[in-house]
Amino acid sequence: MTTTTRTVRDIMTSGADCVRTDQTAADAARLMKELGVGALPICGKDDKLKGVVTDRDLVVKVYGADRDPAEYSAGSLSQHEAVTIGADDSPEDVLATMAQHRVRRLPVIDGDQLVGMVAVADVARTLPHPDTGALVDALSADY
Template sequence: MTTARDIMTADVQCVRSTDPVIAAAELMTDLNIGALPICGADDSLEGMLTDRDIVVRVVAERKDPLVLPVGELAEGTPVTVDADDDVRKVVSVMSQHQIRRLPVLEAGKLVGIIAQADIAVELGHAETGNTVEAVSIDY
Protein backbone atom coordinates (compact mmCIF):
# COMPACT_ATOMS: atom_id res chain seq x y z
CA MET A 1 0.00 0.00 0.00
CA THR A 2 1.34 3.42 -0.97
CA THR A 3 0.83 5.97 1.78
CA ALA A 4 0.79 9.74 2.00
CA ARG A 5 4.26 9.55 3.55
CA ASP A 6 5.55 7.76 0.44
CA ILE A 7 4.56 10.55 -1.95
CA MET A 8 4.69 13.72 0.18
CA THR A 9 7.33 16.40 0.10
CA ALA A 10 8.83 16.13 3.58
CA ASP A 11 10.96 19.26 3.63
CA VAL A 12 8.04 21.62 4.17
CA GLN A 13 8.44 25.10 5.61
CA CYS A 14 5.79 27.07 7.47
CA VAL A 15 5.07 30.72 7.68
CA ARG A 16 4.15 31.83 11.19
CA SER A 17 0.68 33.22 11.76
CA THR A 18 2.26 36.37 13.23
CA ASP A 19 4.57 36.96 10.24
CA PRO A 20 3.61 39.77 7.85
CA VAL A 21 2.24 38.73 4.47
CA ILE A 22 5.31 40.21 2.76
CA ALA A 23 7.52 37.65 4.55
CA ALA A 24 5.32 34.83 3.22
CA ALA A 25 5.48 36.24 -0.31
CA GLU A 26 9.26 36.49 -0.12
CA LEU A 27 9.53 32.91 1.16
CA MET A 28 7.30 31.68 -1.66
CA THR A 29 9.57 33.48 -4.12
CA ASP A 30 12.74 32.04 -2.56
CA LEU A 31 11.33 28.50 -2.58
CA ASN A 32 9.62 28.87 -5.97
CA ILE A 33 6.30 27.63 -4.58
CA GLY A 34 2.72 28.89 -4.63
CA ALA A 35 1.50 27.85 -1.18
CA LEU A 36 2.72 27.69 2.39
CA PRO A 37 1.30 26.15 5.52
CA ILE A 38 0.46 28.66 8.26
CA CYS A 39 1.73 27.49 11.63
CA GLY A 40 1.05 28.87 15.08
CA ALA A 41 3.50 29.43 17.91
CA ASP A 42 3.19 25.78 18.98
CA ASP A 43 3.85 24.54 15.41
CA SER A 44 0.20 23.59 15.01
CA LEU A 45 -1.21 23.90 11.50
CA GLU A 46 -3.59 26.86 11.31
CA GLY A 47 -4.21 26.98 7.58
CA MET A 48 -2.74 27.31 4.13
CA LEU A 49 -1.72 30.48 2.34
CA THR A 50 -1.57 30.63 -1.45
CA ASP A 51 -0.17 33.19 -3.82
CA ARG A 52 -3.75 33.70 -4.97
CA ASP A 53 -4.76 34.57 -1.38
CA ILE A 54 -2.12 37.28 -1.38
CA VAL A 55 -3.32 38.76 -4.66
CA VAL A 56 -7.06 38.54 -4.01
CA ARG A 57 -7.25 39.14 -0.27
CA VAL A 58 -4.35 41.54 0.24
CA VAL A 59 -3.34 43.34 -2.95
CA ALA A 60 -6.82 43.65 -4.52
CA GLU A 61 -8.28 44.81 -1.20
CA ARG A 62 -5.44 47.30 -0.80
CA LYS A 63 -4.29 45.88 2.53
CA ASP A 64 -0.73 46.51 3.62
CA PRO A 65 1.36 43.31 3.20
CA LEU A 66 4.13 44.89 5.28
CA VAL A 67 2.00 44.81 8.43
CA LEU A 68 -0.92 42.41 7.82
CA PRO A 69 -0.29 39.18 9.77
CA VAL A 70 -0.56 35.98 7.75
CA GLY A 71 -2.84 34.52 10.42
CA GLU A 72 -5.59 36.93 9.40
CA LEU A 73 -5.81 35.06 6.09
CA ALA A 74 -6.24 31.63 7.69
CA GLU A 75 -9.85 30.50 7.45
CA GLY A 76 -11.55 27.51 9.04
CA THR A 77 -9.98 24.20 9.91
CA PRO A 78 -7.33 23.05 7.43
CA VAL A 79 -8.08 19.90 5.46
CA THR A 80 -5.35 17.32 6.10
CA VAL A 81 -4.45 13.65 5.83
CA ASP A 82 -2.43 11.44 8.11
CA ALA A 83 1.04 10.32 7.02
CA ASP A 84 -0.10 6.68 7.09
CA ASP A 85 -3.26 7.22 5.03
CA ASP A 86 -3.48 5.33 1.75
CA VAL A 87 -2.87 7.35 -1.41
CA ARG A 88 -6.44 6.58 -2.51
CA LYS A 89 -7.68 8.48 0.55
CA VAL A 90 -5.39 11.37 -0.39
CA VAL A 91 -6.96 11.48 -3.86
CA SER A 92 -10.44 11.28 -2.36
CA VAL A 93 -9.80 14.13 0.10
CA MET A 94 -8.27 16.35 -2.61
CA SER A 95 -11.23 15.68 -4.90
CA GLN A 96 -13.90 16.07 -2.23
CA HIS A 97 -12.52 19.38 -0.98
CA GLN A 98 -11.25 20.59 -4.38
CA ILE A 99 -7.77 21.36 -3.10
CA ARG A 100 -4.49 21.14 -4.98
CA ARG A 101 -2.13 20.98 -1.98
CA LEU A 102 -2.75 18.83 1.06
CA PRO A 103 -0.88 19.06 4.38
CA VAL A 104 0.22 15.74 5.88
CA LEU A 105 0.17 15.30 9.67
CA GLU A 106 1.68 12.77 12.03
CA ALA A 107 0.63 12.84 15.67
CA GLY A 108 -1.02 16.18 14.95
CA LYS A 109 2.17 17.83 13.64
CA LEU A 110 2.91 18.89 10.08
CA VAL A 111 5.38 16.48 8.45
CA GLY A 112 4.82 17.10 4.75
CA ILE A 113 2.66 18.31 1.92
CA ILE A 114 1.21 16.60 -1.14
CA ALA A 115 0.58 18.48 -4.38
CA GLN A 116 -1.28 17.43 -7.50
CA ALA A 117 2.10 16.84 -9.14
CA ASP A 118 2.91 14.22 -6.49
CA ILE A 119 -0.31 12.41 -7.38
CA ALA A 120 0.57 12.58 -11.08
CA VAL A 121 3.95 10.95 -10.45
CA GLU A 122 2.44 8.16 -8.34
CA LEU A 123 -0.75 7.31 -10.22
CA GLY A 124 -1.50 6.43 -13.82
CA HIS A 125 -2.65 8.92 -16.42
CA ALA A 126 -6.36 8.13 -16.14
CA GLU A 127 -6.54 8.49 -12.36
CA THR A 128 -4.40 11.63 -12.42
CA GLY A 129 -6.76 13.13 -15.00
CA ASN A 130 -9.77 12.21 -12.89
CA THR A 131 -8.19 13.82 -9.82
CA VAL A 132 -7.30 17.03 -11.64
CA GLU A 133 -10.81 17.20 -13.07
CA ALA A 134 -12.45 16.62 -9.67
CA VAL A 135 -10.28 19.27 -8.00
CA SER A 136 -10.91 21.78 -10.77
CA ILE A 137 -14.69 21.49 -11.21
CA ASP A 138 -16.43 24.74 -10.36
CA TYR A 139 -19.70 23.87 -8.61
Protein backbone atom coordinates in the same frame (compact mmCIF):
# COMPACT_ATOMS: atom_id res chain seq x y z
CA MET B 1 -7.61 1.33 -9.39
CA THR B 2 -5.29 0.76 -6.52
CA THR B 3 -1.62 1.38 -6.20
CA THR B 4 0.87 -0.73 -4.33
CA THR B 5 1.11 -0.26 -0.59
CA ARG B 6 2.59 3.22 -0.95
CA THR B 7 1.67 5.85 1.59
CA VAL B 8 1.54 9.63 1.52
CA ARG B 9 4.90 9.58 3.30
CA ASP B 10 6.36 7.97 0.16
CA ILE B 11 5.17 10.70 -2.22
CA MET B 12 5.14 13.89 -0.13
CA THR B 13 7.72 16.64 0.05
CA SER B 14 9.17 16.33 3.54
CA GLY B 15 9.86 19.09 6.02
CA ALA B 16 7.40 21.82 5.09
CA ASP B 17 8.43 25.32 6.19
CA CYS B 18 5.71 27.33 7.91
CA VAL B 19 4.86 30.98 7.88
CA ARG B 20 3.88 31.97 11.42
CA THR B 21 0.54 33.52 12.30
CA ASP B 22 2.32 36.61 13.64
CA GLN B 23 4.34 37.12 10.45
CA THR B 24 3.01 39.23 7.59
CA ALA B 25 1.59 38.45 4.17
CA ALA B 26 4.79 39.99 2.77
CA ASP B 27 6.81 37.47 4.80
CA ALA B 28 4.69 34.67 3.35
CA ALA B 29 5.28 35.94 -0.20
CA ARG B 30 9.04 36.20 0.36
CA LEU B 31 9.20 32.69 1.82
CA MET B 32 7.21 31.29 -1.12
CA LYS B 33 9.62 32.95 -3.54
CA GLU B 34 12.66 31.72 -1.62
CA LEU B 35 11.37 28.14 -1.48
CA GLY B 36 9.88 28.13 -4.98
CA VAL B 37 6.45 27.01 -3.75
CA GLY B 38 2.89 28.20 -4.30
CA ALA B 39 1.56 27.36 -0.83
CA LEU B 40 2.75 27.41 2.75
CA PRO B 41 1.37 25.97 5.94
CA ILE B 42 0.49 28.60 8.54
CA CYS B 43 1.63 27.62 12.03
CA GLY B 44 0.93 29.25 15.38
CA LYS B 45 3.31 30.01 18.21
CA ASP B 46 2.51 26.50 19.48
CA ASP B 47 3.88 25.08 16.18
CA LYS B 48 0.43 23.65 15.42
CA LEU B 49 -1.00 23.92 11.92
CA LYS B 50 -3.55 26.73 11.63
CA GLY B 51 -4.14 26.73 7.89
CA VAL B 52 -2.55 27.09 4.48
CA VAL B 53 -1.86 30.22 2.46
CA THR B 54 -1.53 30.05 -1.32
CA ASP B 55 -0.13 32.49 -3.82
CA ARG B 56 -3.72 32.99 -4.98
CA ASP B 57 -4.75 33.94 -1.41
CA LEU B 58 -2.06 36.62 -1.40
CA VAL B 59 -3.26 38.05 -4.70
CA VAL B 60 -6.99 37.98 -3.93
CA LYS B 61 -7.11 38.65 -0.17
CA VAL B 62 -4.19 41.06 0.13
CA TYR B 63 -3.17 42.73 -3.11
CA GLY B 64 -6.61 42.55 -4.72
CA ALA B 65 -8.21 44.00 -1.59
CA ASP B 66 -5.70 46.89 -1.46
CA ARG B 67 -4.27 45.70 1.86
CA ASP B 68 -0.69 46.46 2.82
CA PRO B 69 1.14 43.09 2.76
CA ALA B 70 3.70 44.41 5.24
CA GLU B 71 0.90 45.08 7.75
CA TYR B 72 -1.54 42.26 7.04
CA SER B 73 -0.88 39.21 9.21
CA ALA B 74 -0.33 35.80 7.68
CA GLY B 75 -2.61 34.42 10.39
CA SER B 76 -5.49 36.40 8.88
CA LEU B 77 -5.10 34.36 5.69
CA SER B 78 -5.77 30.97 7.27
CA GLN B 79 -8.99 29.12 6.66
CA HIS B 80 -11.29 28.07 9.48
CA GLU B 81 -9.68 24.66 9.65
CA ALA B 82 -6.85 23.23 7.60
CA VAL B 83 -7.64 20.25 5.39
CA THR B 84 -4.89 17.71 6.01
CA ILE B 85 -3.91 14.17 5.15
CA GLY B 86 -2.16 11.62 7.34
CA ALA B 87 1.37 10.50 6.52
CA ASP B 88 0.29 6.85 6.55
CA ASP B 89 -2.81 7.38 4.39
CA SER B 90 -2.86 6.11 0.82
CA PRO B 91 -2.41 8.09 -2.40
CA GLU B 92 -6.07 7.24 -3.11
CA ASP B 93 -6.99 9.01 0.15
CA VAL B 94 -5.12 12.08 -1.11
CA LEU B 95 -7.11 11.91 -4.34
CA ALA B 96 -10.43 11.71 -2.49
CA THR B 97 -9.55 14.49 -0.02
CA MET B 98 -8.29 16.86 -2.71
CA ALA B 99 -11.35 16.23 -4.86
CA GLN B 100 -13.78 16.60 -1.95
CA HIS B 101 -12.27 19.88 -0.70
CA ARG B 102 -11.16 21.11 -4.13
CA VAL B 103 -7.59 21.81 -3.08
CA ARG B 104 -4.35 21.21 -4.92
CA ARG B 105 -2.02 20.89 -1.93
CA LEU B 106 -2.40 19.25 1.46
CA PRO B 107 -0.33 19.52 4.61
CA VAL B 108 0.74 16.06 5.76
CA ILE B 109 0.53 15.30 9.45
CA ASP B 110 1.85 12.47 11.57
CA GLY B 111 -0.15 12.55 14.78
CA ASP B 112 -0.30 16.28 15.43
CA GLN B 113 3.04 17.10 13.79
CA LEU B 114 3.36 18.69 10.36
CA VAL B 115 5.79 16.51 8.41
CA GLY B 116 5.40 17.66 4.81
CA MET B 117 3.18 18.74 1.94
CA VAL B 118 1.66 16.73 -0.89
CA ALA B 119 0.62 18.36 -4.16
CA VAL B 120 -1.38 17.35 -7.22
CA ALA B 121 1.90 16.74 -9.06
CA ASP B 122 2.92 14.19 -6.41
CA VAL B 123 -0.39 12.37 -6.86
CA ALA B 124 -0.12 12.54 -10.66
CA ARG B 125 3.24 10.79 -10.54
CA THR B 126 1.82 8.02 -8.33
CA LEU B 127 -1.73 7.18 -9.40
CA PRO B 128 -2.84 5.55 -12.65
CA HIS B 129 -3.87 7.96 -15.40
CA PRO B 130 -7.67 7.53 -15.09
CA ASP B 131 -7.55 8.34 -11.35
CA THR B 132 -5.38 11.40 -11.98
CA GLY B 133 -7.78 12.57 -14.66
CA ALA B 134 -10.68 12.29 -12.21
CA LEU B 135 -8.80 14.51 -9.76
CA VAL B 136 -8.06 17.13 -12.39
CA ASP B 137 -11.74 17.11 -13.42
CA ALA B 138 -12.86 17.58 -9.82
CA LEU B 139 -10.44 20.45 -9.24
CA SER B 140 -11.38 22.15 -12.49
CA ALA B 141 -15.17 21.97 -12.12
CA ASP B 142 -17.12 25.17 -11.62
CA TYR B 143 -18.24 25.90 -8.08
